[in-house]
Amino acid sequence: MNAPTLFGLCAAVLVGFGLYGLIVHPQPLRKVLSFNLMGSGVFLVCAVIARRGAAAGMGGDPVPQALLITAIVVAFAASALAVALMLRQFDETGSSSLSNDPGPAPAKPAAKGEA
Amino acid sequence: MSIALHLALIALLLALAFWTVVARETFAAVAGFVSYGLLLTLAWVALSAVDVALTEAAIGAGLTGALLIGATSRLRKTEAAARAERPGRATRVLAAIVATAVAAAIAACVLLLPDPGPSLAPEVAQNLASTGVGNPITAVLMSFRAMDTMLEAIVLLFGLIGIWSLASDRYWGGRPGLAPVVEPNGILAYLARVLPPIGLVVGIYILWVGADYPGGKFQGGTVLAAMWLLLLMSGLHDAPAVSQRWVRLALVAGPAVFILVGVLGVFVAGAFLGYPEGLAKPLIIVIEVALLPSLAVTLTLLLMGPPQRSESSP
Numbered sequence: 001m002n003a004p005t006l007f008g009l010c011a012a013v014l015v016g017f018g019l020y021g022l023i024v025h026p027q028p029l030r031k032v033l034s035f036n037l038m039g040s041g042v043f044l045v046c047a048v049i050a051r052r053g054a055a056a057g058m059g060g061d062p063v064p065q066a067l068l069i070t071a072i073v074v075a076f077a078a079s080a081l082a083v084a085l086m087l088r089q090f091d092e093t094g095s096s097s098l099s100n101d102p103g104p105a106p107a108k109p110a111a112k113g114e115a
Numbered sequence: 116m117s118i119a120l121h122l123a124l125i126a127l128l129l130a131l132a133f134w135t136v137v138a139r140e141t142f143a144a145v146a147g148f149v150s151y152g153l154l155l156t157l158a159w160v161a162l163s164a165v166d167v168a169l170t171e172a173a174i175g176a177g178l179t180g181a182l183l184i185g186a187t188s189r190l191r192k193t194e195a196a197a198r199a200e201r202p203g204r205a206t207r208v209l210a211a212i213v214a215t216a217v218a219a220a221i222a223a224c225v226l227l228l229p230d231p232g233p234s235l236a237p238e239v240a241q242n243l244a245s246t247g248v249g250n251p252i253t254a255v256l257m258s259f260r261a262m263d264t265m266l267e268a269i270v271l272l273f274g275l276i277g278i279w280s281l282a283s284d285r286y287w288g289g290r291p292g293l294a295p296v297v298e299p300n301g302i303l304a305y306l307a308r309v310l311p312p313i314g315l316v317v318g319i320y321i322l323w324v325g326a327d328y329p330g331g332k333f334q335g336g337t338v339l340a341a342m343w344l345l346l347l348m349s350g351l352h353d354a355p356a357v358s359q360r361w362v363r364l365a366l367v368a369g370p371a372v373f374i375l376v377g378v379l380g381v382f383v384a385g386a387f388l389g390y391p392e393g394l395a396k397p398l399i400i401v402i403e404v405a406l407l408p409s410l411a412v413t414l415t416l417l418l419m420g421p422p423q424r425s426e427s428s429p
Contacts, residue, residue, distance in 0.1 A: 003121050007158060008225030010125040014132050016218030021136035023210035026200035027193070029141055029186055033148055036179060037132055040155060043167075045221065051162040053234030056241075058251055059163025061234045066255035068167045070267045073333055076174045076182075077274035080417040083186045084278040087420065091283075096193040099200055 008048040014041030028086045145183045152176025165329040166252045173337035247396025249327035257399045261388045268370045282421040288358030289422035295350035307349035314342035336410030356426040369409025
């Protein structure tokens, strides 16, 4: 089995880990973390496909590789937005729970008026 | 790298990924994720994607790691409550089954990939000379698929607008982050005095060398952003109010130049983002130089989050 295939299988497992974490973890921050893990698995598959397209003296197909650079930067922007959203929710409600149940009564500061 | 090294790398990657998912403490999970990101750069190198490795080290592991560590320390109080919400065994088993099925499907796809793989590399090699740059990735990013790169720069800007919109009314247009606390003799202040000049040179060098070798504006811009972040975190320099004109100008200058060159292409080369014969390289350099400061400011402010203090706050 050659190196690209090995990394491809590794990527499949990474996506699996990420998906499991995304479903199981109740905290939004852990979900973002798991989602990033899943994303890196997808990127790795893309890099494997690029590597398999090595030709014309290039180590890999430059088109998917360029796509990956774009993807990594956009993934960072999306994570930053997600983190900003959850921090705002925390400032507003004192909790970062996604649950609809009242749960262990989050402390609600009187922030409604100023927001 | 030999196959044994690859196997060791894969084993480490999988172990760290597993840790990131199962660790009890969020902070431990984030620490695992940052090391995972750094190791992943080795995987990109093993797959001959050095440009991607640079981006991953700078943004995937570096900036994302800093972002998540910051969020973890802010949300530390919510950890205990979240543990009570942990789903029951049935959900976890179901999630494991779904995750395994998806992983198996992807693994099957990887094993069934056509051999030899389809590739655009010959086409890129054929047309590389017309762009005047020597690095095929830069040629794809700035010429063959320049539209993607332009939209990416704009997406970053939209992300930042989204984050700023989360500011509460009274801090709208104010300064992001906490008020700076300077510890003049601390190690952070020392590094913030010593490193930025070096980082500035490295960042600009990475941009310049990107024309012919691995590197480019995103990697260079991230190094510049890291230097500014170091200054901000050390407290030697306060974050600017986001309503300041120079901040807004710096943010839109890069994408605006990109769009302008694109529109120019309609008249001179007959296509949006088309470059006239012989002028491709100068135009690419104009766009990259304009994008570098914009990207550095955008990435820094993405990490700093929404405004949290009024403009006049010290």
